[in-house]
Amino acid sequence: MPRFIAQRVAYSLVTLFLLSMTIFVIVRLTGDPALLMAEPGARPEDLARIRAQWGLDRPWPVQYVSFIRNVVRGELGRSFNYRLPVSELYFQRLGNSLQLALAATLISVCIGVPAGIVSAVRVNSWWDNLGKAVALLGLSIPGFWLGLVLILVFAVWLRWLPTSGAGDWRHLILPAVSLGWYFAASLLRLTRSSMLEVLGSEYIKLARLKGLPEAVVIGLHAFKNALIPVFTLTGVNLVIMVNAAVVIEVIFAWPGIGRLLFEGIFQRDFPLVQGVVLMAGFMIVLVNLVVDILYALIDPRIRLTR
Amino acid sequence: MAPLLHVSDLRTYFFTFGGTRVVKAVDGVSFTLEAGETLGLVGESGCGKTTTCLSLVGLLPPAARIVGGSIRFAGEELTGKSPRELRRLRGRRIAMILQDPMASLNPLLTIARQVGEPAHFHLRLRGRPLRERVLGLLRAVRIPSPEVRCREYPHQMSGGMRQRIVGAIALAAEPQLIIADEPTTNLDVTIQAQYLNLLKEIQQQTGVALIFVTHNLGIVAKMCDKVAVMYAGKIVEQSPVRELFNAPQHPYTRALLGAMPKLGRREPLYAIPGQPPNLADPPSGCAFHPRCPEVIPRCVSESPEEVVAGNGHTARCWLVQPDVEVSRGRPSA
Numbered sequence: 001m002p003r004f005i006a007q008r009v010a011y012s013l014v015t016l017f018l019l020s021m022t023i024f025v026i027v028r029l030t031g032d033p034a035l036l037m038a039e040p041g042a043r044p045e046d047l048a049r050i051r052a053q054w055g056l057d058r059p060w061p062v063q064y065v066s067f068i069r070n071v072v073r074g075e076l077g078r079s080f081n082y083r084l085p086v087s088e089l090y091f092q093r094l095g096n097s098l099q100l101a102l103a104a105t106l107i108s109v110c111i112g113v114p115a116g117i118v119s120a121v122r123v124n125s126w127w128d129n130l131g132k133a134v135a136l137l138g139l140s141i142p143g144f145w146l147g148l149v150l151i152l153v154f155a156v157w158l159r160w161l162p163t164s165g166a167g168d169w170r171h172l173i174l175p176a177v178s179l180g181w182y183f184a185a186s187l188l189r190l191t192r193s194s195m196l197e198v199l200g201s202e203y204i205k206l207a208r209l210k211g212l213p214e215a216v217v218i219g220l221h222a223f224k225n226a227l228i229p230v231f232t233l234t235g236v237n238l239v240i241m242v243n244a245a246v247v248i249e250v251i252f253a254w255p256g257i258g259r260l261l262f263e264g265i266f267q268r269d270f271p272l273v274q275g276v277v278l279m280a281g282f283m284i285v286l287v288n289l290v291v292d293i294l295y296a297l298i299d300p301r302i303r304l305t306r
Numbered sequence: 307m308a309p310l311l312h313v314s315d316l317r318t319y320f321f322t323f324g325g326t327r328v329v330k331a332v333d334g335v336s337f338t339l340e341a342g343e344t345l346g347l348v349g350e351s352g353c354g355k356t357t358t359c360l361s362l363v364g365l366l367p368p369a370a371r372i373v374g375g376s377i378r379f380a381g382e383e384l385t386g387k388s389p390r391e392l393r394r395l396r397g398r399r400i401a402m403i404l405q406d407p408m409a410s411l412n413p414l415l416t417i418a419r420q421v422g423e424p425a426h427f428h429l430r431l432r433g434r435p436l437r438e439r440v441l442g443l444l445r446a447v448r449i450p451s452p453e454v455r456c457r458e459y460p461h462q463m464s465g466g467m468r469q470r471i472v473g474a475i476a477l478a479a480e481p482q483l484i485i486a487d488e489p490t491t492n493l494d495v496t497i498q499a500q501y502l503n504l505l506k507e508i509q510q511q512t513g514v515a516l517i518f519v520t521h522n523l524g525i526v527a528k529m530c531d532k533v534a535v536m537y538a539g540k541i542v543e544q545s546p547v548r549e550l551f552n553a554p555q556h557p558y559t560r561a562l563l564g565a566m567p568k569l570g571r572r573e574p575l576y577a578i579p580g581q582p583p584n585l586a587d588p589p590s591g592c593a594f595h596p597r598c599p600e601v602i603p604r605c606v607s608e609s610p611e612e613v614v615a616g617n618g619h620t621a622r623c624w625l626v627q628p629d630v631e632v633s634r635g636r637p638s639a
Binding site for chain 1: 363365393394395396397398401402404405406409410411412413414415423424427428472475478479
């Protein structure tokens with residue numbers, strides 16, 4: 001088992017290393033940040049001075065090494081635009097993003113899981129077709145369009161909810177629904193297929209042969225087994241929603257990490273973009289690592305085969 | 307006294323492609339079973355053995371339906387009973403043991419929970435009496451140190467142990483009939499014999515009737531009082547076990563017996579030529595005629611009826627003594 005964990009950790013580090021290189025290069029392909037930092041019509045000498053001030057005149061490998069050296073020491077660099085450490089900016093926004101992501105997760109689980117179960121139990125029925133339609137719409141309607149429609153209906157026409165910004169719980173509803181919508185659909189599909197697989201198994205047949213009430217067969221024998229992949233997806237979704245709800249946060253002017261990333265990209269704020277992406281990658285890799293290790297603890301077969 | 311189970315002219319069809327295609331999986335099956343008796347149900351894969359059993363417990367797949375015939379169990383008619391009534395019967399009065407011991411236990415529930423469920427839901431046992439019952443059942447199927455084992459999960463058990471646990475589940479609510487659908491196919495041979503002896507012993511103690519589905523005639527000879535040989539949804543021969551082995555009447559039965567390896571004989575095994583028929587498009591006349599070594603012209607055009615060939619011995623074949631009195635079964639389509 002320690003060997004297995006060490007192996008997984010090594011894989012995770014390799015993943016993060018590749019991610020850091022990729023984002024380092026991609027962000028530099030967006031253009032010259034000095035142009036945005038200087039006054040319009042600034043002289044070339046001024047631009048060169050700004051580049052030198054932020055260390056952008058050095059060759060890329062040198063810049064990369066200093067970036068990684070900082071990361072290893074736990075520093076993500078200083079934002080060009082805010083003139084503040086990126087980690088400080090990140091943690092300032094983390095609370096808001098968590099709030100939104102948790103609300104969206106709650107919505108997606110409350111809709112996706114029960115609907116998936118009903119679809120699987122009444123497979124090919126009217127209910128199942130409704131579920132399939134909702135899943136198809138959920139996966140194909142873009143979040144930004146849904147967000148705009150929700151604003152139009154509930155904020156502009158009905159005036160029940162605020163259009164944007166953060167504040168009390170009413171500010172949370174529209175962005176959480178728009179964000180949770182897609183994930184509800186993916187959870188519905190996963191729950192449905194996972195339940196269907198379990199319902200076709202021999203042990204469910206035996207449970208029925210025992211003459212157990214259908215509620216016990218579905219609720220205990222089947223659901224418990226179908227739940228494992230659903231839990232994993234929910235955990236990974238949560239991390240994605242915290243870090244990558246860019247479009248929704250921009251539309252609803254939600255002061256979260258997604259919006260921070262958006263601003264960073266817009267301003268060619270290299271350290272900010274690198275820092276946010278790396279943090280997101282770190283969290284996703286961490287969640288996957290924990291899930292892998294938990295699986296290995298639950299199922300001895302995984303431990304043996306890897 | 308009426309027999310424990312009397313199935314007559316049972317027909318279970320599968321309706322696929324919106325009912326445009328009908329597969330007669332069980333097509334006019336009749337047999338009886340007394341309390342404490344063992345019936346062997348023999349035949350190739352896909353001949354309707356399992357569908358017959360599932361018809362008895364009312365757990366057919368959605369595409370299948372009982373379209374005719376009757377199932378009388380302990381004086382009650384089972385066809386036409388509501389799903390709720392059938393559920394109360396299942397596990398309580400008719401239990402079933404499935405083929406695959408590895409797959410038929412729930413990986414996330416303890417052995418105690420799974421064994422105790424029928425007793426809990428049907429006999430309303432709980433708490434201490436339930437626990438005593440579970441331990442008693444595990445002891446009855448020879449699980450060593452049941453107090454420890456009952457807290458464990460299926461993956462901690464060997465295949466033989468799991469199948470004995472499935473046996474314990476079948477016994478949990480003291481049923482009158484246990485249907486065992488090829489219970490030993492997935493066990494290795496030494497464990498098979500142990501398991502069969504255990505079942506026999508339990509039967510002697512409890513007086514439960516058994517239906518033993520298998521394609522192993524050796525097991526039939528060892529376990530059963532009588533045998534029904536199925537082919538293409540019909541019982542083609544039915545008889546007390548000794549008589550079937552001594553004087554098989556139907557060519558299919560003879561072919562099956564010929565395909566059985568015998569100790570001390572060196573000649574190659576007989577293989578039945580051809581494939582089992584496609585039940586969606588069965589052959590005309592007798593379904594066995596394309597593979598039958600003794601086929602006569604009449605077999606191609608007409609389906610034979612059940613002919614009495616001795617005491618409790620019937621067969622569906624035109625070659626079986628035409629002078630013996632023809633039983634009054636309905637002609638089958």
